[in-house]
Amino acid sequence: MRNVTEEVVDAAQVSTAATIVTITTEEITLAQALEVLKTSKPKDKGKGTLIKPVKPMKKKDLIRLDEEVALKLQAEFNEEERLVREKAEKEKEANIALIETWDDIQEKIDADH
Numbered sequence: 001m002r003n004v005t006e007e008v009v010d011a012a013q014v015s016t017a018a019t020i021v022t023i024t025t026e027e028i029t030l031a032q033a034l035e036v037l038k039t040s041k042p043k044d045k046g047k048g049t050l051i052k053p054v055k056p057m058k059k060k061d062l063i064r065l066d067e068e069v070a071l072k073l074q075a076e077f078n079e080e081e082r083l084v085r086e087k088a089e090k091e092k093e094a095n096i097a098l099i100e101t102w103d104d105i106q107e108k109i110d111a112d113h
Contacts, residue, residue, distance in 0.1 A: 057065070
C-alpha cells in the first residue's frame with residue numbers, strides 16, 4: 001500500500017497538470033492575465049515568472065509605421081478605384097454594343113416597312 005504522502009504528491013501532480021487551460025481574450029482581462037503570470041510558479045528552482053515591461057514606441061517609429069499604413073491604405077484605395085473604373089468602362093462598352101444592336105434592328109424594321 002502507498003502511504004498518505006505519496007497520494008498527496010500524486011494528487012498535486014495531477015492537479016498541476018490539469019490547470020493548463022486555454023483562455024480566449026473574451027474570457028479574461030489583461031489584469032487577470034498578469035495576475036496569473038505573476039502567481040504562476042515555473043519548475044525552474046521556484047523562481048518567479050519574469051514579466052518584461054513593454055516599452056512605448058519612439059515617435060519616429062510611430063511616424064514610420066503610420067506612413068507605412070497610409071501607403072498601404074492608399075494602394076488599396078487606388079486598386080479599388082481602378083477596379084471601379086474598369087467595371088464602369090466595361091458597362092459603357094456593353095451599353096454601346098447594345099445600342100448599336102438596337103439601332104441595327106430598328107434599321108431593318110424601317111427597311112421592311
